[in-house]
Amino acid sequence: MTPIHHPNRRTLLMQGCAAAALPLIAGRAAAQQRTFEPRVEAWRSFEITTTVNIAEAQGTTRIWLPVPSLETDYQRSLDNAWSGNAAVAQLLSDPARGARVLYAEFPAAVKQPALQLISRVQTRNRAVDWSRSAKVQEDPAVLRAALQPAELMPLDGIVRKTALDATRGAATDADKARALYRWVVANAHREPKVRGCGTGDIKTMLETGNLGGKCADLNAVFVGLCRSVGVPARDIYGLRLVPSAFGYRELGGNPANLKGAQHCRAEVFLKAHGWVAMDPADVLKVMRQETPEWIKDPAHPLVAPVAKGLFGSWEGNWLAYNDAHDVRLPHAAAKATLPFLMYPQGENAQGRFDELAPDSFKYTISAREVTA
Template sequence: MTTVRRSFLKNTAAAAMAAALPALGFAQAPAAPASRRNFAPQSGGWRTFEVTTRVDIPKPEGVTRVWLPIPSVNSDYQHSLENGFSSNGTAKLVQDGQDGAKMLYVEFAASEAKPFVEITSRVQTQGRAMDWSQKTAKAEEADTLRYFTRATTLIPTDGIVRKTALAATQGARGDVEKAQKLYDWIVANTYREPKVRGCGEGDIKTMLETGNLGGKCADLNALFVGLCRSVGVPARDVYGIRLVPSAFGYKELSGNPASLKGAQHCRSEVYLKGYGWVAMDPADVAKVMRLETADWIKNTTNPVVAPVNKALFGGWEGNWMAYNTAHDVALPNSKGDKLGFLMYPVGENAAGRFDSYAPDDFKYQITAREIKA
């Protein structure tokens, strides 16, 4: 079948800031990591990246469908620009009707012997760091704030979730103190569990009911979001992927641009009056505590952990790209269940849905390339 080549219309007006996509190629080799030093991300210094995802279906069975998340966040920390793709299937840009998560949907005929799709997205990112001395953010719309206090399938806001949050925030005055107490509760009571597949499932009610508070980013940050929502603090997960090494030398907070297998990472945000949407990432504190050194660090005063714990309440590093903030995602034309979130390539054929957490079986690879000015 003849390969189809197209490009999408630019996602937003921000795309005018970027030049046309160059020819697709191999990602640059990762730079040697710097020695670990004080972790202090700052806003400013926009960086431009091209992120390429390729899926190959080695053994097609009947009609095959693939959904690839693409960056759909435009904010003060990310500009989602244009996308270009090639495939031997029928492809189109679609989005989830509830949260607006954008994706490339590709359908391959049963007669296609070697289905493939490759998409390159261009984004600009920068770091974030909250200046707590300034309360100048514009107020968010009331409907938006209500939306981000709602319950979802995996993030209920009543029962044990609310009970836990009320106990953790006892004595807090205002939303900043509530957020700080809940952030500290996550860091003190949960832990990174390397054996969890992918980024975890984010089933926070089960975590609390069983007392099993080990997990990965989609578990720990979802728990933080749910606790915040349950006490009236708007919060949301932000699903994305690390692209390049950390500028601060932290290996566990880095991505290898030549192979981003397993680099998916969920962050979070809370809305705080006067400050707007504020970056949070207690799950990465847990990751540094468990994996950054040979020994599992059990306290936040350790010099490796302390700067990360401080900075990730109100900031994050711009070596990461956001896909979306969507929950309960219905994949267009899918015969499977809704997804709790969309952060990985997803595929289905006549035998059912592929395992997105096994990129060596469901053949996909993700690479990144930084575009220097």
């Protein structure tokens, strides 16, 4: 008989631990294997309620609440209703930029200004069919607007140089958009410490090499790079409403409390497909915040479906307010422009409120999906 050689105890323990670890590793991998494939489906109806309560008035108080302004193939605005103790309350718009607001004014005699806005909208998923193409028509004025610089989005200098380097060899507008999307995902990162959604100061980001930011920074970099090489693009400013249907915690909102749920997306106009959904910022958010570990590889099994899906599709769990840059608030005492409008705004005799501090402003936002 051939003698049997027993391994020592250390080897047995190591082999046993390795065998025991296999199911754990497999389980973790399975847990991170997800899909992210938004498809155009039925419309969903939502009711969004924004409530403002100012505890103590200081002179005249003015409030501006963003109102859904876009009518598209992925969103329909149904109606808006408001109540409160304002002396003046009216829907106003910025014709040059297309942003709408509910403007309310409270005289100094109103000691506790209160305002509530209820907006009803319908949304649905977006998804481009890359296998089909056709020559798409768009209003030339709309395309020209989507190629213009903004105060924090210049299109020359380092912006154009970066875009030209990133798109070297790209022949079509779709090739350029894909190259720039990949460049942002590969070179930028989500920085959780940035307040709110960031400011979108892309020139400073590129000049300093600090490409950390949030959605209004990261998608602005993508939009600016696209515009600088002749691909019409725009930021869309909005609000997450409900959880993602695909299980990604960071890609949804808590409808009972949408404090901090503001989110900017992006889209580009491609000659063979029209306006196409994009969101490299959310790819970077999943990489940085979906798990305790900062995932650095976009090919990671948790990230790859999102990186693929957000080049051409969106999930309809989100509300679009507007695509406006350099917004001027009507009747505001402070005449400076806002880089974008997706947060409630307010001011009184002491100055402008901090829109990124809803607990002291004070405002709340909630959403309810209407299924009847």
